[in-house]
Structure formats: C-alpha cells, structure tokens
Amino acid sequence: MQIPFISSRKPAAPQQEDFLFGLSDGFPIALGYIPVSFAFGLLAVKGGLPVWVATLISLTNLTSAGQFAGTNLILAGASLVEITFTTLIINLRYLLMSLSLSQKLAPGLTLKERSLMAFGITDETFAVASVERAEISFPYMLGLITGPYLGWGTGTLLGGLVCTLLPASLQNALGITLYAMFIALVVPPAKKSRAISLIVAVAVGLSSALAWLPGLRFLSEGWRITIATILACLFGAACFPRKEVD
Amino acid sequence: MAKTLLAVVLMALVSYLPRVLPVVFLRKKIESPFFRSFLYYVPYAVLGAMTFPAILKATGDTASALAGFAIALILAFFEKGLITVALFAALAVYLFQFFLG
Numbered sequence: 001m002q003i004p005f006i007s008s009r010k011p012a013a014p015q016q017e018d019f020l021f022g023l024s025d026g027f028p029i030a031l032g033y034i035p036v037s038f039a040f041g042l043l044a045v046k047g048g049l050p051v052w053v054a055t056l057i058s059l060t061n062l063t064s065a066g067q068f069a070g071t072n073l074i075l076a077g078a079s080l081v082e083i084t085f086t087t088l089i090i091n092l093r094y095l096l097m098s099l100s101l102s103q104k105l106a107p108g109l110t111l112k113e114r115s116l117m118a119f120g121i122t123d124e125t126f127a128v129a130s131v132e133r134a135e136i137s138f139p140y141m142l143g144l145i146t147g148p149y150l151g152w153g154t155g156t157l158l159g160g161l162v163c164t165l166l167p168a169s170l171q172n173a174l175g176i177t178l179y180a181m182f183i184a185l186v187v188p189p190a191k192k193s194r195a196i197s198l199i200v201a202v203a204v205g206l207s208s209a210l211a212w213l214p215g216l217r218f219l220s221e222g223w224r225i226t227i228a229t230i231l232a233c234l235f236g237a238a239c240f241p242r243k244e245v246d
Numbered sequence: 247m248a249k250t251l252l253a254v255v256l257m258a259l260v261s262y263l264p265r266v267l268p269v270v271f272l273r274k275k276i277e278s279p280f281f282r283s284f285l286y287y288v289p290y291a292v293l294g295a296m297t298f299p300a301i302l303k304a305t306g307d308t309a310s311a312l313a314g315f316a317i318a319l320i321l322a323f324f325e326k327g328l329i330t331v332a333l334f335a336a337l338a339v340y341l342f343q344f345f346l347g
Binding site (some may be wrong): 024025027028031032036049051055056060061062063066067070073074080083084088091092093094095096097098099100101102103105108111114115117120121123126127128130132138159168169170171172173174175176177178179180181182183184185186187188189190191195196199201202203204205206208211214221224225227228232233234236237240242243 | 249250251252253254255256257258259260261262263264265266267268269270272274276279280281282283284285286287288289290291292293294295296297298299300301303305306309310311314315317318319320321323325326327328329330331332333334335336337339340343344
C-alpha cells in the first residue's frame with residue numbers, strides 16, 4: 001500500500017497531479033505510436049478504405065496487431081466470422097494484462113472509471129502503468145492513455161491523408177522510441193531485484209528462441225510474446241514466490 | 247460499406263472485451279500467493295519479450311538498432327526518465343544512419 005501523498009505545497013490537487021504524471025509518462029508512447037499508426041493509415045487507404053474508416057478503426061480498436069490483421073482481412077473480403085475470430089485471438093493477450101492490472105487498481109473505482117481505463121490498455125500503457133505505479137488511480141490512467149490515443153488517431157488520419165510514407169530517416173529514428181522506453185522501464189527494477197532480472201532474461205531468451213529457432217517461427221509476434229511471458233512468469237512464481245510486503 | 251462498418255464494430259468489440267472483463271469483474275484481490283506472484287511478474291516479462299528480438303528490426307537496419315539499443319541500455323542503467331531515454335535512443339539511430347548508414 002502506498003501512503004497517501006500529502007504535501008503542504010499542493011494540498012488541493014493530487015488528482016490533477018496524478019493526471020499530469022500520467023500525461024508525461026504517456027508522451028514517449030504517443031511518439032512511438034505515430035510512425036506505426038501513420039503506416040496503418042497509409043496501408044488501409046491504399047488498400048481501398050476511406051480515410052475516415054481507417055481513422056475510425058484506430059479510434060475504436062486502439063490495437064496494433066489486432067487492427068492490422070482485421071483490416072487486412074476486410075480488404076481481402078474475408079467473412080465477418082473470420083475477421084472477428086482472428087482479431088479476438090490476437091487480442092487475447094490483453095486478458096493477461098487486464099488481469100494483472102486489476103490487482104493494482106486504486107480502491108473505490110466506479111464501473112464507469114474501470115470501463116474507461118480498460119479501453120486504454122495497450123501493451124505499452126499496461127507496461128508503463130504497472131511498472132511506474134504501486135497503485136493505479138483513475139486520473140493517472142486517464143492522463144497516460146490520452147497522448148497515445150490522440151497519437152494513434154492522428155497518425156492514422158495523417159497517414160491516410162498524405163498517403164505517402166514519412167521520410168525513412170524519421171520513421172527509423174521514431175521506430176526505436178517504444179523499445180527504448182521499454183528498456184527504461186525494465187532496467188531499473190531489474191537492477192534492484194535478482195528475481196526480476198532473471199525473469200526478464202528468461203522472457204528475452206524464450207522470445208528469441210521462438211523468433212529464431214527453425215520449426216517455431218510460424219508463431220506470430222503476439223503469440224511469441226504471450227508464450228514467453230506466461231512461461232517466464234510461471235518460472236518466477238515457482239522460484240521466487242513473493243511474500244506480501246507491498 | 248455496411249459490411250465493413252459491421253466488421254469494424256465487431257473488431258472493436260473483441261478488442262475491448264479482453265481488456266474490460268477482468269478489470270470490471272475481478273474486484274477482489276486474488277488470494278493465491280502463486281498466482282499473485284505470477285501476475286506481479288507479468289509486466290516485467292512482457293517488457294523483456296516485447297523488446298527483444300523485435301528491437302533489432304525497429305529501425306530498418308540492425309546496426310543502427312544496436313546503436314539505439316546500447317544508448318537506451320546505458321541511459322536506463324543510470325535510471326534516466328522514459329522521455330530522455332526514448333529521445334536519445336531515437337537521436338542515436340538518426341545520427342548513426344546519417345553518418346554511417
């Protein structure tokens with residue numbers, strides 16, 4: 001449990017402060033989303049969807065792999081069942097993230113708040129929120145998802161309108177921002193905890209093995225991440241069960 | 247167009263359900279120490295699995311990706327903030343490709 005933050009300097013605005021913390025944590029995510037969503041907008045419009053539909057997909061789905069796959073199937077004229085099922089399978093990993101996040105939510109959240117927060121769970125917002133916060137409040141999560149949501153939507157709209165790629169140099173440079181942010185999130189706790197560093201090492205080893213070993217490479221990236229995560233966490237829970245201290 | 251819009255709605259639905267169901271219905275703390283530990287470790291494992299080896303393909307060529315990777319590791323080791331690490335890694339990739347690419 002975190003001790004409630006009480007300060008004589010800003011006694012009236014812990015909510016606002018939480019929102020601002022979230023906004024600032026969301027900035028690098030938003031930055032990283034721009035080239036990806038730009039490419040999505042571009043591909044969807046080149047494939048034949050109107051710009052507004054491409055943007056609508058981004059604003060209602062807010063997923064990368066899921067909506068790329070779903071949109072490809074729409075463009076290929078696949079059946080609704082096929083589109084829905086494929087998207088669902090790709091998005092199943094959010095179950096695990098949402099489950100993990102549910103254990104860290106601040107007490108007393110309303111149904112409306114929970115439903116809204118859940119909409120903004122992505123691989124990136126999930127990772128940032130759970131590593132940066134001992135307890136996740138509504139204003140923090142709202143701040144955190146604002147930038148990425150706007151970045152994802154705007155990137156799609158611009159990609160669809162411009163219909164040509166961002167300069168390669170810019171795409172490449174922005175391409176690394178999400179991963180750099182992941183590293184910034186995981187290295188400090190791994191430095192302090194042997195359990196975390198070993199679990200990260202196992203996860204990295206498994207995802208590399210799944211990506212590179214012949215015979216295993218048929219798995220999509222989403223499945224590789226999910227399988228590596230589950231196995232690494234089973235290993236962690238078995239070898240380093242946590243005593244309740246937090 | 248009607249079918250496309252229906253597909254978009256269905257996609258949105260199956261993107262939202264896995265996110266919302268646990269957060270809304272799981273109001274209690276999970277008791278099992280094993281499962282609690284498992285869930286506690288999920289974000290760290292996800293971060294590791296998402297970053298590597300995908301980072302090697304993030305910038306168009308492996309060499310500049312390694313440069314950005316190295317800068318990010320160093321800055322993260324000294325516990326710099328998310329934005330700092332992200333921007334300097336991007337800068338490293340940009341400069342690497344500009345001068346050596």
